[in-house]
Amino acid sequence: MQASRARLFKEYKExxxxxxxxxxxxxxxxxxxIFKWTALIKGPxxxxxxxxxxxxxxxxxxxxxxxxxxxxxxxxxFHPNVHFKTGEICLDILKNAWSPAWTLQSVCRAIIALMAHxxxxxxLNCDSGNLLRSGxxxxxxxMARMYTRxxxxxxxx
Amino acid sequence: MDxxxxxxxxxxxxxxxxxxxxxxxxxxxxxxxSDYDDDPDDYFDDADDSDRVESRRPEQNxxxxxEPDIRQRQEDDITRVSTVLxxxxxxxxxxxxxxxxxxxxVHDAWFxxxxxxxxxxxxxxKPVYENPNARELTCGICFEAYPPxxxxxxxxxxxxxxxxxxxxxxxxxxxxxxxxxxxCPDPSCDAAVDQDMINLLASDxxxxxxxxxxxxxxxxxxxxxxxxxxxxxxxxxxxxxxxxNYDVSCLCSYSFCWNCTEEAHRxxxxxxxxxxxxxxxxxxxxxxxxxxxxxxxxKCKRPIEKNQGCMHMTCTPPCKFEFCWLCLGxxxxxGERTGGFYACNRYEAAKQEGxxxxxxxxxxxxxxxxxxxxxxxxxxxxxxSSRQKALADLHQMQTVHIEKLSxxxxxxxxxxxxxxxxxxxxxxxxxxxxxxxxxGYYLPEHEHAKKxxxxxxxxxxxxxxxxxxxxxxxxxxxxxNGDSPxxxxxxxxxxxxxxxxxxxNYFENLVRALENGLCDVDSNGxxxxxxxxxxxxxxxxxxxxxxxxxxxRASISSRMADxxxxxxxxxxxxxxxxxxxxxxxxxxxx
Numbered sequence: 214m215q216a217s218r219a220r221l222f223k224e225y226k227e228x229x230x231x232x233x234x235x236x237x238x239x240x241x242x243x244x245x246x247i248f249k250w251t252a253l254i255k256g257p258x259x260x261x262x263x264x265x266x267x268x269x270x271x272x273x274x275x276x277x278x279x280x281x282x283x284x285x286x287x288x289x290x291f292h293p294n295v296h297f298k299t300g301e302i303c304l305d306i307l308k309n310a311w312s313p314a315w316t317l318q319s320v321c322r323a324i325i326a327l328m329a330h331x332x333x334x335x336x337l338n339c340d341s342g343n344l345l346r347s348g349x350x351x352x353x354x355x356m357a358r359m360y361t362r363x364x365x366x367x368x369x370x
Numbered sequence: 371m372d373x374x375x376x377x378x379x380x381x382x383x384x385x386x387x388x389x390x391x392x393x394x395x396x397x398x399x400x401x402x403x404s405d406y407d408d409d410p411d412d413y414f415d416d417a418d419d420s421d422r423v424e425s426r427r428p429e430q431n432x433x434x435x436x437e438p439d440i441r442q443r444q445e446d447d448i449t450r451v452s453t454v455l456x457x458x459x460x461x462x463x464x465x466x467x468x469x470x471x472x473x474x475x476v477h478d479a480w481f482x483x484x485x486x487x488x489x490x491x492x493x494x495x496k497p498v499y500e501n502p503n504a505r506e507l508t509c510g511i512c513f514e515a516y517p518p519x520x521x522x523x524x525x526x527x528x529x530x531x532x533x534x535x536x537x538x539x540x541x542x543x544x545x546x547x548x549x550x551x552x553x554c555p556d557p558s559c560d561a562a563v564d565q566d567m568i569n570l571l572a573s574d575x576x577x578x579x580x581x582x583x584x585x586x587x588x589x590x591x592x593x594x595x596x597x598x599x600x601x602x603x604x605x606x607x608x609x610x611x612x613x614x615n616y617d618v619s620c621l622c623s624y625s626f627c628w629n630c631t632e633e634a635h636r637x638x639x640x641x642x643x644x645x646x647x648x649x650x651x652x653x654x655x656x657x658x659x660x661x662x663x664x665x666x667x668x669k670c671k672r673p674i675e676k677n678q679g680c681m682h683m684t685c686t687p688p689c690k691f692e693f694c695w696l697c698l699g700x701x702x703x704x705g706e707r708t709g710g711f712y713a714c715n716r717y718e719a720a721k722q723e724g725x726x727x728x729x730x731x732x733x734x735x736x737x738x739x740x741x742x743x744x745x746x747x748x749x750x751x752x753x754x755s756s757r758q759k760a761l762a763d764l765h766q767m768q769t770v771h772i773e774k775l776s777x778x779x780x781x782x783x784x785x786x787x788x789x790x791x792x793x794x795x796x797x798x799x800x801x802x803x804x805x806x807x808x809x810g811y812y813l814p815e816h817e818h819a820k821k822x823x824x825x826x827x828x829x830x831x832x833x834x835x836x837x838x839x840x841x842x843x844x845x846x847x848x849x850x851n852g853d854s855p856x857x858x859x860x861x862x863x864x865x866x867x868x869x870x871x872x873x874x875n876y877f878e879n880l881v882r883a884l885e886n887g888l889c890d891v892d893s894n895g896x897x898x899x900x901x902x903x904x905x906x907x908x909x910x911x912x913x914x915x916x917x918x919x920x921x922x923r924a925s926i927s928s929r930m931a932d933x934x935x936x937x938x939x940x941x942x943x944x945x946x947x948x949x950x951x952x953x954x955x956x957x958x959x960x
Binding site for chain 2: 216224227276312
């Protein structure tokens, strides 16, 4: 418990110090609970998510960093490896390939990389995975783009 | 095998015994002697006897390993690799683990491309991460600063503090044997974490677990060794491939098949055994039962068993379809004009026109195939339990009775060895007999000659065994209960030893015949089947309950194997001839 708290505090200070280091990621700790974090990440360019801002919710276990944090999308996203309803993410480093050397910041970077390079062969969102697997890149991009517009972009006016 | 000499000793004693008692043998002609007249050169032929013992115990091609042996071997292998490659012991251990503990594979791979091997297993020659020569280093996990003395690194140089290493290693060890392949926590780094680091950084409990996993890995990842599958047994068996015999027996007295790790099942092959075991637990029997005893609801198709009541059936909710059990038509069509509510004219009329023949026949056949299976299963299972009982009796004999018997009969225990031998023979025969029932079940129906020959051999073996078992169980009881030396004891000895030998012979014939696929039938099928018939006619009916049923079974199966049907090899369901795949289990027709 103490170790995880200390480590999270270190990460918190690091985030405060280098707020502008990575303009694509904005990591915020819950005011009253250091085990709850949220992040705002920018959709990577040249993907259907470009221009969108996606919110992630982190729930950090007490065994952190020996155990990985639980992360899910709060913003709706159409992506093969993200559950369309719950926002759950299928990413190896959040499961068996976790290493204590990862940080919340680097997890965000890994999620951005996943958005740019989906893994349609282990889909949580089968519709999206099937579009890619059947080679319908246009269909996938159009759907993903539509949901980015609907859910991840500030409403005009 | 180190007991080669012992074996000859044992033979010598046996032959001494034979000579010693040969006088009595002639004085006491036993009823089973009449059997010998059939084939005089098969029994009690001394020259033959030694050969037979040899063939029963071919050169042992396996070694049972106890924990100290395993550790010794593991250490020897590690030392060999360590010496040849001039690397540390722990590095050699990592290499061997990555190459399934095959010393030769490690050598081949290493000398083919050392750099490549080093990269894949994570044995770095120099650090990839240069620690700045500062007074303080930052741990890569907790991000605290520590003096270098409190920082530890793998061969790569990535710095982590002792307590973070401890947590990292502990988590990995508690996740299972994957900890044997532990790498540096840095995601981009492949450097292996070796046993020296584990010993330095893990808790005592974790160290012990790691040690266990390492030992287990040596047996489980090695292609030549396996753990004895008996519950609670901690020995392993090292097997040298080569001969076709896969039966091995562990020091814990459990015999198993090296190939499939089911219990020993010679002469039946692994495929038949696994099919049989699957069948015993499989849904296919349920399916047969359902088919034989239920009808599907005409609307929702769920199977319905009619256990009592009238023909007016109401399916359970949500279906609630009301229908007639006989014709499966809707109940609303029924009434006075269809012959009342308790009989169904539509059914009777349609049955006469032959409309229902097909389905009724199917039901009948499913019933038959279930009966056939039950026949073999019952015999398989009863031999199994018989064997368990015999094992218990053997144990009782060895621990209690032999000693007592030695006192009451004033005989040295060495002279009572024939009793233990009889029981060992019984245990072994029960095992073989059990598996022949699985074999018999899968013997194709149409191979009449083979089937007849097989059933003859099985019947002979079984009746021999029954006599032996009876003698060892019941007749011995008289002497166990007595309290003074009995003059009949020597007669008993001759009888039991004789029965043991005869039974062994029967079973050897059976095993040999099954192992060569009953091919004798092809060459002299006519002769042997003729012999079968005459022997059957002459043979006693004692101990042949199974064979009597066999006749019934034959008539059932001939009904099944008529020209219009074929029996599925997997689930035995009798399909109509036109079907190309089994209607029950979808197995392709072969």
